[in-house]
Amino acid sequence: MAALYYQPEQVNYMISEFSKDQLELIGKTLGTTFKKVGNMYRLELHDEPSSRKLAIELHLDLDVNGRKMNMVSAYAHETFLQLHNCIGFVASDLLKQVTFFGKQNGYVSGLIVEKEAGCSLYANVDEALITGDFTNLPPELMMGSVALSLTESIDFEGFSFDDE
Secondary structure, three states, X not given: OEEEEEOHHHOOOOOOOOOHHHHHHHHHHHOOOOEEEOOEEEEEEEEOOOOEEEEEEEEEEEEEOOEEEEEEXXXXXXXXXXXXXXXXXXXXXXOOEEEEEEEEOOEXXXXXXXXXXXXXXXXXEEHHHHHOOXXXXXXXXXXXXXXXXXXOOOOOOOOOOOOO
């Protein structure tokens, strides 16, 4: 089951608060826990079979020219990625991953973090590619569109993490 957290009324602004429960959900999905340092939360992943290591930092409520924003940073061997204006996440136990995402002006960017210490970034993907028929896309566009399709929902109204 995937859990989705997103505040659509704040798409071009700030942005969601990452509550303690939501941080615990992210950690549980990835098989680890966050360590808090100021407004930053850090988790570290290590996959023994592949020897991969990955550190993720959530920087919450950053003040940028009077506007609040969240940022997710990923650190791996010879790799550094950042997702600015993170407005939500999708945590999937089935896929063993968390997709952090931002949406602005019809485009979606997502940083996908895998439990096995993998990480992918898809930036500035047109929302029309995510909501359309994937089978009509060239193979080069299909992967990012399918991966970020998890950030779409028909109706966010009344969404809750509570099990029904």
